[in-house]
Amino acid sequence: MGNLTFTMIKPDAVRANNHAKILQHLVDAGFRIVALRMWCMSRNDAKRFYAVHTGKPFFDGLIDFMTSGPIVAAVLEKEDAVAELRKTVGATNPEAADEGTVRKLYGSSVQQNAIHASDSDENARIEWSLHFSEADIML
Numbered sequence: 001m002g003n004l005t006f007t008m009i010k011p012d013a014v015r016a017n018n019h020a021k022i023l024q025h026l027v028d029a030g031f032r033i034v035a036l037r038m039w040c041m042s043r044n045d046a047k048r049f050y051a052v053h054t055g056k057p058f059f060d061g062l063i064d065f066m067t068s069g070p071i072v073a074a075v076l077e078k079e080d081a082v083a084e085l086r087k088t089v090g091a092t093n094p095e096a097a098d099e100g101t102v103r104k105l106y107g108s109s110v111q112q113n114a115i116h117a118s119d120s121d122e123n124a125r126i127e128w129s130l131h132f133s134e135a136d137i138m139l
């Protein structure tokens with residue numbers, strides 16, 4: 001298990017001005033921020049990022065949402081980072097997420113659930129490569 005993962009604070013949470021609070025939540029949960037970028041993805045960027053969901057009923061809405069405003073992308077470091085971040089973030093549907101998780105605290109619907117968390121070491125690397133160049137990540 002690796003010690004790096006990728007997260008993205010989604011446009012709903014940035015619009016609500018919760019991105020700094022969410023970053024602090026992650027730091028308080030023991031993660032170190034090793035790369036950070038706030039920017040707007042193009043539709044092509046978002047489609048590549050969520051390619052695994054192509055063709056699903058929620059795909060077009062997800063692309064509209066993810067390109068509706070800026071996101072905050074970050075590479076995070078912690079022991080067993082992928083599993084630890086998924087725990088800190090909570091279930092996809094904020095209503096089903098555990099108390100105290102980021103999605104429970106800041107998410108408002110299954111689509112607008114405030115934050116992304118990579119689901120494997122391999123996907124984390126693929127996902128952060130869409131947001132950062134190798135030179136951005138100073139370990």
Ligand code: IDP
Nearest residue numbers: 053058062091092110111112113115116117119
């Ligand atoms: P995850 O973000 O918890 O890994 P995934 O199943 O990978 O969940 O879905 C990616 C994203 O697509 C979710 O975070 C959410 O924003 C959106 N999404 C997933 N399922 C639905 C749905 O049933 N309706 C609307 N949006 C969805």
Ligand code: MG
Nearest residue numbers: 116117118119
């Ligand atoms: Mg996923």
